[in-house]
Amino acid sequence: MKKKLLALTLLISFLGTNSVSAALFNKKTPVLNAGTEQNVSKNDKYNGKYNFKTEKIKPQKNKYEYVNMEWWKQFNDEYLNDYIVRAVENNKDLKMASLVIDEYYQNVRMQRSNELPAIAAGFVPGYGHAFGQTSGNFGVPIIASYELDLWGKNHNKTTSVRKLYEASILDEQAAYIAIASAVGSVYVSIVKLDALIDLQEEIVSLRKEIADIMQVSNNEGIVSTSDLVKANKAYIVGTTDLVDLKKERTKLLHQLAVLVGDSPNNIEEYKRTDYHSFAFSGEIPETVSSEIVMKRPDYLKAEKMLEKAGIDVRVARKEMFPKINLGGLLFFNNKYFSSMFTTSNMIWGFGGGIIQPLFQGFALTANLKAKKIAYERSLKNYEKINLTSMQEVNDTLVSVNMDKDKLAKQKEIQRLEQEDFKMTQLKYDEGVIAKLDLDQQQENLLSVQKMVYVTEYGCMIDYINFYKAVAAQV
DSSP: OHHHHHHHHHHHHTOOOOOOOGGGGOOOOOOOOTTOOOOOOHHHHHTTOOOOOOOOOOOOSOTHHHHTHHHHGGGOOHHHHHHHHHHHHHOHHHHHHHHHHHHHHHHHHHHHGGGSOEEEEOOEEEEEEETTEEEEEEEEEEEEEEEEOTTOHHHHHHHHHHHHHHHHHHHHHHHHHHHHHHHHHHHHHHHHHHHHHHHHHHHHHHHHHHHHHHHHHHHTTSSOHHHHHHHHHHHHHHHHHHHHHHHHHHHHHHHHHHHTTOOGGGGGGOOOOOTTTOOOOOOOOSOOOHHHHTTSHHHHHHHHHHHHHHHHHHHHHHTTSOOEEEEEEEEEEESOGGGOSSGGGEEEEEEEEOOOOSOSTTHHHHHHHHHHHHHHHHHHHHHHHHHHHHHHHHHHHHHHHHHHHHHHHHHHHHHHHHHHHHHHHHHHHTTSSOHHHHHHHHHHHHHHHHHHHHHHHHHHHHHHHHHHHTTTOO
């Protein structure tokens, strides 16, 4: 009798569950077709008219597929390609993004375990006094429990966690594209600063020569002191501008080092191509298909999160359904351990339980309403991402086209300025004008060249921004 009571007590201890009648809440989950815009009533949405399912996403083993190395080769720069490779291999943000995927995968495995039976075993030595007798016993309980997933709630929970796992894969893809874009933009900016610094050094040298000429002319009474002060001021301003350019280049080199996973102390080793030969040989399309926008990782992630929100609503409803637990007990109990595992010392039992709470302070209904609100918020975010994705692509295309036109006009100005300088050079060679006039004309030419370089490398940044906007689908 004592053994039967013990078995019954242990069995009942793990069969307690909470549930509410399923017949009262038999509704389907709100869903929406991916990649479409639909005007639907609230009742239609929550009656499950729309089937929202997208393909499962798996981690990419070859991370170079994310960054599309073939596109970067269109810059024809081995140094840039090397920095992209180093970033893919060593960037710390990318390492963390990959670890997040592993973490979410383990969460999926952990949640999936709730769909399987649980078995536990133990060893319970004891000493007691009962019915006038004192004795010591050994017990070995083996307990099995399983929640009968009649409504698919636990499976839905696993699916919900898997959506987070798939979203983390998309975050990783976005991170690789963002880091590659950052490396490219920083590198292009450094090369641009190389050009600007060289030109600025020439400008400073000319201004120093102009200031010296003005000093001699002022001593001879040819030019005023005011003109001399202006010349010296221009020279000092030029030197401070040169310092600012060098400071900006050094900071960008530090940034590049961190992006490729290296110490900023090693920037002296960072090589780059000659700015005279740096060019982009690819073509940027005038229009982009909407399918490309729909393959952006942020767009796909918004879909995954919307799917998850819909599943969470289903789970919240199923929390109101009856939960049915099955359990079994196998208990060996004997005074002597050597003869414990025999049928005469074995107690076993099998049973199940279902319990329905009558009142929980409206917790279940509040949870359902909260999940519906979360679904609505995910839906609005999905629609927002849809719009902002198209905006970003259109913005980059506008920048590419307009900056190209701007560059063409500035190159025409540069050509005219070069012709003007050649004529000024001839006048100087013939003794018609002074060296001061020639230097001033040359400074004007260098300033125009700086303007052209700024726009030319700005166009390359536009190309990289386009690459990022279309998620490397170029």
